[in-house]
Amino acid sequence: MRRIGAGFAVLAGLAGTPALAHEGHQHLTPAAAPASESPFLAENEAAMAKMMEGMAVHPTGNIDRDFVAMMTPHHQGAMDMAVIYLRHGGNEQLRRLAQEIVVTQQQEIAAMQLALGLAPPPSAPAPTQALPFPRDRTDPVKHRLLATVCLGGSLLSAGAWAGQAPDRPVSHQDRVYAAEQFSNTVSVTDPASNTLLGVIRLGDPQPGNLSPLYHGQVLVHGMGFSPDHRTLAVVSIGSNSVTFIDTKMNAVKHTTYVGRAPHEAFFTPDGSEVWVTVRGEDYVSVLDANTYEEKTRIRVPAGPGMTIFSPDGAYGYVCSSFNPETVVIATGSHEIVGRVKQQSPFCPNIAATPDGTQVWMTLKDVGRTMVFNARPPFNILHTMETGPITNHVNFAHTARGSFA
Template sequence: MNHRLLALVLAGCSLLSLAPALAGQAPRAASSADIPISRTDRIYAADQFSNTVSVISPADNRLLGVIRLGDPQPANLSPLYRGQVLVHGLGFAPDGKTLAVVSIGSNSVTFIDTATNAVKATTYIGRSPHEAFFTPDGRELWVTVRGEDYISVIDAATYAEKTRIRVPAGPGMQIFSPSGEYGYVCSSFTAETVAIRLGDHQIVGRIKQDSPFCPNIAASPDGRQVWLTLKDIGRVMVFDAKPPFNVIRTIDTGPLTNHVNFAHTMTGDFAYVTVGGLNTVKVFRTDNFEEVAAIPVGQLPHGLWPSGDGSRIYVGIENGDAVAAIDTATNRIVAQIPVGQAPQAVVYVANAVPQGDGTTGLQPLGVAAQATHLTLSPVDASTASRGQTSVSLFDQGLTQVLQAAVAGLEPRKPYILGLAERADGSGPIEPLASFKTNPAGSAVVNAVGPIRQVVRDRTGGQARYLVIVPGTVSEHGDPVQVQSRAS
């Protein structure tokens, strides 16, 4: 080989060593090529209280519109109502052509054509389904029926339920190994996750959960690890993705730990975890489990998903009606995109719209864009480090759905969210909702009514103030958190 040719070969090797390695992002295998962000990609967010799916273009971080699957209250209270209620879970086919949307309140899975935003079919299944995902070969959709004890397996060609797989009661979420060998199903009611062999739908492994409330689970693209979240105790568990499925690590993450997902970057593989009580996304290395970042993102982060090249992580901000875009190179927010009410699951679908602008059938946000955000702060300043409560009032017309992301209270204790006559919380308390905190001193509390009119607008009557008091309706103590005067 002459010197000139040798120099060219060495230069080529040098350039190759500097080029980014191709590695697939979740849920694809690491051996898949990265897919750069483009105008053919879409981000979808399931909007629980507006019963919509928000559709975002990641190329310019812009909301294109919403797919309206149902109506707000009180229309959805009618016995003749035919739309969906509590739009919550999302999954997508491997070819990116079909989006599966789970609605908890109407026990349904809606199949949407990603190119046209049109509903292709709706399948009704068991009580309170939670999440859905397609098998890696695209032939089946597995849906966790959290109100019962099975996975509903739906034929992706006919949209009909073909079989059921019995699992521990209250299955919360399922995901698959990138190889397509196993499905992993965690539980929201039972302290056990199971590994299921896809070939024959048989349970081949059982993993003990540290608590019975797992809402989310994810498999790393390299096929080595499975991470699950435990919302009630604020923890993630990591176990080996292959038999005997041994637990590798547990990590305390914080109150209201919600979802987890992965991104492969130039500096390594990372797990991103949403922690609602701290309003952050925590970032961990997957090799040594070191926490490398805690990113403030807004009130009650929920679902998240990486872009097709791992350069971005998109996070649904449940009590902020937004999707935040995180640059994985810097772990900083680079965009906040308004969406429908209380986004839950978020997915990123590469090449969802191969041709055209993909806006057919989309509608504007409308009433879904209206929400009021409040904060309840500790009465005792010495407990401020424990956290505070964020409250969103999602407009439904004359009424609102109140959702409080409660944090900073005593664990496993009964409390009341109510209305007080005075700003300091004194005077009689009118209860709105009773609740009990989880082991992390947190809870998510809901109520419905014309609440904004008395705590924010304060027109046409006496003003009231949101408070949290310990105890029960029949016997309670003094307020421990009160509505901030700035609210």
């Protein structure tokens, strides 16, 4: 976990003498800085002032609560400063670090809140206790699965992929599945009533999952679903696993362990294979969708972030989170048949248009989105500036037209 800011030296002086926080430190002020740096420094000064004001809490006599009360604005200050750097800074390595600071500090705020038995921030998933499911479970073949992933996840409409009308009104037969990294659970929601139906527990929240005897999953994250809607594949980054869930019973039916830090797992359109991007390694792990065992590995540039398939199943597009290259793989032969140059080495997400003509990918560290031809020669069609921390892309069709 990364820390930036005043650190524990500030904490020691908060209760009695807040002024000591700046003692011995010289800060560049906007007035003394070059004109080109003045906006950056002005925003940072404001963020630091907000952080220091928030950390100057009145002692309550409860060390645990006072610690969290001081550390929460401290972490928020780190996030604010990281976002400011993303607006102004140009070093690609520092931009990637700043993005990580935003994520990790947010996670730690939620972990501290949960440690005290408090509700986590609104941006963090809330359920940490298993809830009972209703007895009249809906047949997954008859409803649409709307699978979401919290903390940087994509919305996937199984109805549209299965040939059902994507603009069909949401009903009580639809389901939203949300994978939650803090509680290591998958929550199931009725989107028509916005009601939490139950929670599938894959692991325990901290500190329980830090035990050397712990057997559950850690950092439950990415999800994909089978074409017949009967199975969810849930990736857990920290425990290097893919958990397969029966959507009719909302129960785990198998867990497969793969390489270091897998990121996403998706079924091929014909439902025969599950491709897992193993971001901490240099390959895609291909699992048999019937046995859930690994059948082969496809070597790709190190740090594969995500695989998406063309609607007809002919190609798999694998972007990289560590190298500036996306590869196109023939799904039948598992051979690389095309390469696309990324404008940065950090692509977290990729999506194919429903008509199968284009592939869109986000570049998180430089705030851009690239579009390339989904068919040979896989040439780049367009690049757009979409802002700091551009994370995920997906498609929607409305009365006004189609949008990304």
